Amino acid sequence: MKILMCTDGSAHAAEALRFGALIAREAKGPVTLLGVLERPGEERKVNRMLQRTSNALCDDVPDLDIRIRSGHAAEEILKETEETTYDLVIVGSRGRRGITRFLLGSTAARLARYCQVPVLIVKGKRRELKNILVCTGGAECGEKDTELAGRIARLTGAHVTVLHVMSQLPLTPEAKMSDLENSTEALLESDAREGAHLRKDLEILENLEVEGRAKVRHGLVIDEILAEAEDDNYDLVVAGAHIASGLRRFMLNDITERIVLDSTRPVLVVR
Structure with a gap:
């Protein structure tokens, strides 16, 4: 690296x-x-x-x-x-x-x-890197975020949590309203696109021999990401800024920039 x-x-x-x-x-x-x-x-x-x-x-x-x-x-x-x-x-x-x-x-x-x-x-003063939060939107490009977070975690001995927020407003056309109410276990076991990507993220971490878990929160995407980062006192938040088009590109860029602006802890932006 x-x-x-x-x-x-x-x-x-x-x-x-x-x-x-x-x-x-x-x-x-x-x-x-x-x-x-x-x-x-x-x-x-x-x-x-x-x-x-x-x-x-x-x-x-x-x-x-x-x-x-x-x-x-x-x-x-x-x-x-x-x-x-x-x-x-x-x-x-x-x-x-x-x-x-x-x-x-x-x-x-x-x-x-x-x-x-x-x-x-x-941002701020962090003296260790043992707890990493990866924010995933349930898309293929998000696997880059998980892979880089996993590489860093393997170096530092950190634990990785992969977070997906079930928003009131789906970010992808394929999302179903019923999927927005899933728990972590239900989503991982479902055939929903988001569940498949969470399983893939966990597989990436396992292949890197990194301890990881998936977590689902419900609510406004930015609010829930920031709340999770504070609640579990993560040392690093990983967010994607991936190439997309139209409304989805605008929304993802806005979410990433808001995380950079409002987070009180280090943020890794991955393209």
Whole structure:
């Protein structure tokens, strides 16, 4: 797993580097530490943070590279991912400007929308990675979310919960109103499309030798995902931002962005 860890020298970026190190140390693959200078006079602060992170990782990461770019953080990170192939990008969630519902142009939100590489957006202070929540919409593309979550879980020894929310409004034309009332056990045993995908998700985790379980909640999709993340104190929430069309694409993008904005814990956005 080739990882890009990014910093602008802010405290939130420092938390992202610390959390990202939990994965990087276990992955033992190539890691690039990218410092982005958005304003004149920031080079010393950014260099200091890059050096501290490098010193902390050097014993566990055999292939460690440090790069510095100048410009807008989101644009420079996107350029870096276009010029070099990465499997995972790790950033902080707030930078200096903050990230709110009214600031979708912020670095983290722009990366969540436009980056073609999975982006881990670190929020808050998490000192371990032992409990992962995967949010599935019951589609084939969602298997990428489960597979990447499983790979990370295998590295860190984490447990994975695959969550499907039965909404009052079906996100897929194939969904039946009767299916929206299913319990976890009933859905797993049913011939519903969502049940088949949950079974496939659990099979993916089993093949990766990762402990996993399925869970179903009922209600508004975003509200239930955020509630589940808080109720079981997950260390990481995994959500997809997959290519779709029409209304479904709009709804899925909106759900993913809302999770990024409103979650109090790290969010991994997978394409």
